[in-house]
Amino acid sequence: MKGTKKNSDPKLTPQRDAVFQVIREREDHPTASDIFEAARRRLPGISYATVYNSLRYLKEAGLVREICFGDSASRYDRETERHDHAICDCCGKLVDFHLPETAALMQAAARKSKFKAQSVHLTLRGICPDCKESS
Amino acid sequence: MKGTKKNSDPKLTPQRDAVFQVIREREDHPTASDIFEAARRRLPGISYATVYNSLRYLKEAGLVREICFGDSASRYDRETERHDHAICDCCGKLVDFHLPETAALMQAAARKSKFKAQSVHLTLRGICPDCKESS
DNA sequence: ATCTAGATTTAGAATTAGTCTAAATCCACT
DNA sequence: AGTGGATTTAGACTAATTCTAAATCTAGAT
Numbered sequence: 001m002k003g004t005k006k007n008s009d010p011k012l013t014p015q016r017d018a019v020f021q022v023i024r025e026r027e028d029h030p031t032a033s034d035i036f037e038a039a040r041r042r043l044p045g046i047s048y049a050t051v052y053n054s055l056r057y058l059k060e061a062g063l064v065r066e067i068c069f070g071d072s073a074s075r076y077d078r079e080t081e082r083h084d085h086a087i088c089d090c091c092g093k094l095v096d097f098h099l100p101e102t103a104a105l106m107q108a109a110a111r112k113s114k115f116k117a118q119s120v121h122l123t124l125r126g127i128c129p130d131c132k133e134s135s
Numbered sequence: 136m137k138g139t140k141k142n143s144d145p146k147l148t149p150q151r152d153a154v155f156q157v158i159r160e161r162e163d164h165p166t167a168s169d170i171f172e173a174a175r176r177r178l179p180g181i182s183y184a185t186v187y188n189s190l191r192y193l194k195e196a197g198l199v200r201e202i203c204f205g206d207s208a209s210r211y212d213r214e215t216e217r218h219d220h221a222i223c224d225c226c227g228k229l230v231d232f233h234l235p236e237t238a239a240l241m242q243a244a245a246r247k248s249k250f251k252a253q254s255v256h257l258t259l260r261g262i263c264p265d266c267k268e269s270s
Numbered sequence: 271a272t273c274t275a276g277a278t279t280t281a282g283a284a285t286t287a288g289t290c291t292a293a294a295t296c297c298a299c300t
Numbered sequence: 301a302g303t304g305g306a307t308t309t310a311g312a313c314t315a316a317t318t319c320t321a322a323a324t325c326t327a328g329a330t
Binding site (some may be wrong): 299 | 302307
């Protein structure tokens with residue numbers, strides 16, 4: 001798995017790759033600032049702007065996904081397949097889950113809204129298992 | 136409809152009421168800054184901070200709803216019943232629609248995520264009718 | 271009427287996320 | 301070595317939102 005096709009795409013620079021690896025290795029949903037911290041451990045000179053540039057590049061290349069909730073900063077997700085999210089109203093934790101039924105509602109939603117559908121996404125708000133317990 | 140119960144709740148100050156009326160009269164989804172502009176026409180001295188304070192109060196009182204999409208500023212919505220949103224990937228337009236099937240997925244989502252469900256919300260991303268036409 | 275305590279409002283400073291800019295660097299090709 | 305295009309960097313900048321401290325308002329007790 002070493003030299004597979006490292007340089008076949010000259011656009012995957014060391015900085016972009018560092019950002020990509022940071023996201024791939026985490027199972028949570030880091031913010032740009034989390035990613036900056038972690039990327040700097042691999043590539044000490046990397047700048048904040050480059051992290052944002054890399055995130056945009058990776059997003060456009062379909063390698064990572066951005067998740068936006070108004071609460072605060074965008075999160076980034078290594079999972080690029082369609083899936084849904086639950087957010088804890090108590091501690092803010094964000095978890096992924098896959099509900100196949102959601103996809104089935106895309107056409108109905110398009111009909112109601114008169115939009116041409118591109119993607120659908122279901123968000124559950126509630127209380128996460130940890131917060132349930134400690135209350 | 137004049138003195139109905141104007142002062143029955145001392146907490147609905149003139150500022151909060153101005154903010155509330157601004158939201159009620161609009162059928163779109165204004166940002167805090169839109170609301171500030173409009174509220175200032177009613178109450179010229181109102182400050183930005185008070186608009187935010189009022190929005191928080193109204194939200195907590197269940198009189199308006201906040202809609203957050205990462206794109207930029209939060210929007211506020213006079214519709215407090217459960218409903219869904221479509222966002223145009225092209226022009227950013229946000230429209231409401233009601234898809235009864237969404238509510239039915241809440242329990243399934245809670246099961247998958249192990250959260251205690253409080254609300255569900257479906258978001259459709261796509262192209263709005265206007266952008267469809269002009270392309 | 272007056273006083274006081276608590277809540278609310280105000281203006282502006284502060285914070286935070288994210289973008290922009292211009293100079294420096296890198297890389298592939300001549 | 302030399303050029304052009306893309307990328308990276310540091311830091312300035314912007315926009316949204318929150319915080320702070322002083323001023324104001326309000327309701328109830330005197």
